[in-house]
Amino acid sequence: MxxxxxxxxxxxxxxxxxxxxxxxxxxxxxxxxxxxxxxxxxxxxxxxxxxxxxxxxxxxxxxxxxxxxxxxxxxxxxxxxxxxxxxxxxxxxSKKLGDLRRSVMELYISDHPLDCLTCPANGNCELQDMAGVTGLREVRYGYAGANHLQGTKDTSNPYFTFDPTKCIVCSRCVRACDEVQGTFALTVQGRGFDSKIAAGPTDFLDSECVSCGACVQACPTATLMEKSIVEQGQPDHAVVTTCAYCGVGCSFRAEMKGAEVVRMVPHKDGKANHGHSCVKGRFAWGYATHPDRLKKPMIRSKITDPWREVTWDEAIAHAAGEIRRIQAKYGTASVGGITSSRCTNEETYLVQKLVRAAFGNNNVDTCARVCHSPTGYGLKTTLGESAGTQDFDSVEHADCIVVIGANPTDGHPVFASRMKQRLRAGASLIVIDPRRIDLVESPHVRAAFHLQLKPGANVAVLNALAHVVVTEGLADESYVRERCDLAEYEKWRAFVALPKNSPEALEAATGVPAAAIRGAARLYATAGNGAIYYGLGVTEHSQGSTTVMAIANLAMVTGNIGRPGVGVNPLRGQNNVQGSCDMGSFPHELPGYRHVSDPAVRELFGKAWGVTIQDEPGLRIPNMFDAAIDGSFKALYVQGEDIAQSDPDTKHVQKALESLECLIVQDIFLNETAKYAHVLLPGSSFLEKDGTFTNAERRISRVRRVMPPLAGLADWEVTQALANALGQPMRYAHPAEIMAEIAALTPTFHGVTYDKLDRLGSIQWPCNDTAPAGTPVMHEQQFVRGKGRFVITDYLATDERTSRRFPLILTTGRILSQYNVGAQTRRTANTVWHERDVLEIHPHDAEQRGIRDGDTVALQSRKGETTLRAVVTERMQPGVVYTTFHHPESGVNVVTTENSDWATNCPEYKVTAVQVVAHVARSDWQRSFDQVADQQEALLPKSALLGGAPGEGR
Amino acid sequence: MDGRKLVRMANDIAAFFAAEPERKVALDGIASHLRRFWEPRMRREILALLDQGGEGMSEHVRDALRAHRRALEPAAR
CATH class of the missing domain: 3.10.20.740 (Ubiquitin-like (UB roll))
Structure with a gap:
């Protein structure tokens, strides 16, 4: 609790x-x-x-x-x-009330173990408190009667225990699972005296429980108790901070004993999560002190050399020297940097400032390149701002919810719970996804329409939906006339009304029955408040940006932007994807999404930083790889990203990294990218630094340091040291000073200060004189760009086609218990739910290939081959297979291609033509991976890791 | 830079703008996109490929590069 x-x-x-x-x-x-x-x-x-x-x-x-x-x-x-x-x-x-309450307490205590002094809830137990406040002095019934004290403790869940002997059957856990989380995993089994809380047929681990922690939090006794509290005791103080996992950006109380975290509890006043959490934020924070944590800076000349531990000063001086050497030899534009969506706003701001001011070019990019860059492009083009339109609370006012290419119950679980609350209260649901994701049918939630399209057909489906809206008279013409550019609208309207965009004409391309598309279009257009939520199933396509614009078109034509309950809502992948983009991480934009070609903006930043900002866009990440292989790009500073695992076409990425003369990696672990590095700078986890994260609803929240940086420096201090070593002075004493600079230079952040964040809890940008407390819903009076712009979104099939050799389509994604490349979650007990990546395949496809559930199979594409274990499931449609990329040895991105979104180069992770065959041996790439992993671990000195050398001391 | 890849990327951009009913708007859109998002060495390379015959380039790409060559040429290094 x-x-x-x-x-x-x-x-x-x-x-x-x-x-x-x-x-x-x-x-x-x-x-x-x-x-x-x-x-x-x-x-x-x-x-x-x-x-x-x-x-x-x-x-x-x-x-x-x-x-x-x-x-x-x-x-x-x-x-x-x-x-x-x-x-x-x-x-x-009153006396009577006191008597009644004591009688109640007598009954409870007559069937409760009286072990308060050794109970983990001692000092924080509501039952204990109530015994005190009701003045309980005796139990007239004695303790010898029938009781529940012989129950067996369930310790199956890695993070909490269930001790039925302490249970008072108040149902708070059951109701929390139902009302808050919406999983309905718990029940009260039996009647009367036999009533007991039950999770599934055997135990918690074997139940439907998703380990969100809501039941543990709701429990008033020690019945449901975090194992960390059982082991370490009650905390002595708490610090409010922000989760470092997904883009929901949950607020947490880090409950501490000294500088040691003993529990993370969702913060009731957190405006993104309102006191709820998921298994990752609530429990999977142990990676912060995992033995694999890097604690010493290191350098080496070649990637086959052993790492040499050095001081921070030596490492920074060496890195700066290499940058300058390489620039002198190959030119100013031969170096670049990558910012991290897992780092704070202040840190990403500093990295892009370092690149633009100290490196003297615009070769800076961020991991949003491979996830939501199409959101930035698409929403900026149509609406005028590269961000979602709503706050999360908006969903409470939605009448029809459309989920496209997102799996919120796995990817954004805390928001999914809010969404399910609204769905249970009566809102209708349309799911557009190749897979039958859990939302399609889960307890008390059922989609009115599941448009189970073929991967790659998003634009076709959205055009077909829009076709129905405009040809059946469902457009909100008065909204469009008042709010949108009419010339563009007429042009778009004529396009989308063409017979080629009808659901019937597109049926072969989409694989979705025309009637279902017509029904879904009518529902969305007429339900009242229509809200669209989307994820990487929209953006990670060759038409990712086109899809985002098609979504904006659909929302505008139905009048569904500019008030609570509606909108276009990108569900951001990593915790600070929005923030890293806001902070100028893209090679063409300075902070606040202002293009580098704008002389006034360059002048503003140039004056503040004392440099001349280059007016040409820099290289994007995939361009950096190509330029590295080409020989014109020679050094890269990567903060908190693992491009060797997360980016597509792994062999191409590896070749690019091997081509660099200096790769500087700053990370908390020896990640896959670090295996190609020449300078290794230990990073700091979110618990070790101050700063801010900005979540998917543009909400800026404080990250607060609760323990000192393990290697001595917070990430922002490392970047600052590197800038100083390069002769670009940075003299920040605290991230608050960095935010002050951001606010001074960025109109949408003008009103943001740490004091105000402390006062208000969090702030949604734009925050300035016009909106001093922030902006929950954007585009209320008019669009940021003035008139909303309809864009013609012609459907073009991807070049990635199936063939006799590669007859299946692979689509990739993530699951609840793991996060992105898994660097954090693989180093927690979350592996109990996902110890390896698996390949989901439809029974028909499996049977054709002689594959049984659990078999090891080879996954082959035009790019490469890997092996995975098969899971045969009807969640998949025939012809489509699915996997995740949480484990590096799976090598899923060995298989994915270099195909990318036309506008942003966001990779087409969601469509790869593949073959699956029964197989047992590891692939050539996997054998090579094992070899590199062994070699690189052998090159690490023991003393560089928190727990000694890999494999030792843990 | 990988010329084959640059041509393909340019073709993808052109394919999007080709849906514009007015050809000039489409060509302007293609050129503007290249100018705003392509780093100078990429633009220099695609123009060089055009000069070498523009193998594999779509008609829209060729026309956009020709029509907007001056704007697309990076300043001399």
């Missing part, structure tokens, strides 16, 4: 405008209509005893501890289930 230092109001807040006034213990109280007596009392500072109530859940009224007296009413109503009414006079304490 929450630390008992955090106030629990008992029931959720109500947002009604109407208020009611009453008296509680003689004190006048006014609250929103619908507020419970329990909450009204708590808000007035009156604490009514309670056990089954908590403010994250609707009232249940089972424990009878929160009973009160209401003047002129009979009986003793439970204050949690009784709404406030005007004129009520409520008494919370």
């Amino acid at each position: 929450y630390s008992n230092k955090v106030q629990d109001f008992g029931t959720p807040a109500r947002g009604a405008d109407a208020t009611v006034s009453l008296q509680i213990d003689g004190t006048p109280v006014t609250v929103p209509a619908g507020t419970s007596l329990l909450r009204a009392a708590a808000e007035a500072g009156v604490r009514i005893p309670k056990l089954c109530a908590t403010d994250s859940l609707e009232a249940f009224g089972s424990c009878r501890l929160c009973v009160v007296e209401v003047e002129a009413r009979k009986g003793f109503p439970a204050s949690c289930t009784t709404p406030c009414e005007s004129g009520m006079k409520v008494t919370t304490q």
Whole structure:
């Protein structure tokens, strides 16, 4: 549960405008209509005893501890289930109430182990607290009667235990799983005295439980308890910070003992997550102190040389010397840098500043290149700003939710829970995805339409949807006339109305029955508030940017942008993808998405930095690889990214990295890229530094240091040292000063300060004089670009075609328990759910190939071959296979191609023509991978890692 | 730079803009995209490939490069 230092109001807040006034213990109280007596009392500072109530859940009224007296009413109503009414006079304490509460407590305690002093919840147990506040002094029933004290503790989950002997069957865990998480994994089994909490047929690990931690957080006793608390005891202080996993950007309380994290608990006041979490943020933080953590800077001349430990000063001086040597030999443009979406805004800002000011070129890019760069291009072109239009809370006002190319329950689980709450409350759902993702049908959620398209046909489906809207008279013409560029609209309208864009004409291309597309279009256009959420299934295609623009077209033509409940919502992959893009990480844009060709913008930054900013765009990551192989690009500084694992066509990437004369890698682990590095600078985890992250809803949240950097320097300090060594002075004493510079130079950040972030908790940009507290919903009065721009989005089939040799389409993605390249999650107990990448294949395709579930198979494409274990599942459609890229030895990107989005070069991860054959031996690439891995680990000195050399001491 | 890849990338860009009903708008769009997003050595290379006959280039790419050559040529190093 929450630390008992955090106030629990008992029931959720109500947002009604109407208020009611009453008296509680003689004190006048006014609250929103619908507020419970329990909450009204708590808000007035009156604490009514309670056990089954908590403010994250609707009232249940089972424990009878929160009973009160209401003047002129009979009986003793439970204050949690009784709404406030005007004129009520409520008494919370009386002798009768005290007797009733003590009787309740007597019953609970008569069947509870009295081991408080050795219980992990000691000092933070609501049952213990209630025994105290009700004045329990004896248990008249004794302890010898029938009880539940012989239950067996379930320790199957790697992160928490379930001890039924301590359970009071208050149902808070069951309700948390239902109401908050929406998984419905838990139940109360049996009746009366036999009632017990059950998770699936055997234990938690074998159940539907997704380990979000909501049940553990809701438990008022030690029944559900984090193993870290069992082992380490209760925390002594807490620091509010922001999760470093996905783009939801959940706010957490890092609960600490000294400089050691003992628990991460979702922050109730966090505006992105409202007190909810997923298995990664809640539990998978142990990587921060994993034995593999790098703790010493190192250098070497060749990648076949052993690493040599050096001081920070030597490493920085060596790196700077190499940059200058290479520039002197090959030219200013022969070097570049890559910023990280796992690092803070301040850190990415510094890296792009380093490249533009100290390297003297614009060769800076970021991992958004391989995920959401089409979002930046597409939304900027159509709406005028490279960001999602809504806040997450907006989903509560949606009537029809469209999910395209996203799997929120795995990729963005905390937001998925919010979405499912809205779906259970009645909003309709359209899923557009080649796979039958969980959202299509899960407990109490069912998609009205699942448009199970062929991979690569997104634009065709979106054009067909738009065709139905404009030809069936469903367009919001008045919205379009008022808000959009009419000439562009007419041109687009004529295009999309062409017969070639009808659902019937496109049926062969999309694989989706025309009737389903017509039904979905009508539903989206007429449901009221239509909200589109999309992910990398949209962007990682050869028509990724076209798809984003087609989504914007569809939202504009139906009037679904500019108010709560609607919008175009990219679900960002990594925690700070939005932020890294905002901070000028792209080679053509300075912070705030301003093109380098704009002389006024160059002048602004040039003056502030004391340099001349180049007016030409720099190289994108894939261009850097090509230029490296070509011989014109020779040095690269990579902060917190693992391009050797995450980028497509691995062999091409490896060749590019081998072509560099100096690769500087700054990371917390010896990642795949570091195996090709000449300078290794230890990075710092999110727990070791101050800064900010910006999530998918443009929300800027503080990251707060809770422990010192393991290797001595935070990432921003390393970049600063490198800049100084290169003669570009950086003199920041704290990231707050970096943010002050960002705010001064970036109009959308003008109003952002650390003080304001501390005051407000978080801020959604734009934050400036016009919107001093930030902007939850964009484009409310008009689009940022003025008039919304419709763009013609012709469907063009990808060049990646199936053939007799490669008859299947491979699409890749990620799963709940792992994150991106897995560098963090593979070093946690999350591997219990995903110890290797697997290949999902439809039973028909499997049978044709003689493949059984669990077989090792070879996955072959025109680019390469690897082996994976097959999972035969009807989640896939025939002809399509799926895998993840969380484990480097899987070599999934050995198979993916260099095909990319036409506008941004975002790789086409989602469409690769492949063959799958039964196989047992590892592929040539995998054998080579094993060899390189062994060699590189042997070149690492033992003392450079937190836990000694690989394989030792852990 | 890999000329084959540059030609393919340019063709992909042209294929998007080719949907524009007005050819001039399409050619302007192609050239503007190359100018805004391609690093100088890439533009220099694609222009050199054009001069060598433009093998594999779509008609739209050739016409856009020819029509906007001056704007696309990077300043001398």
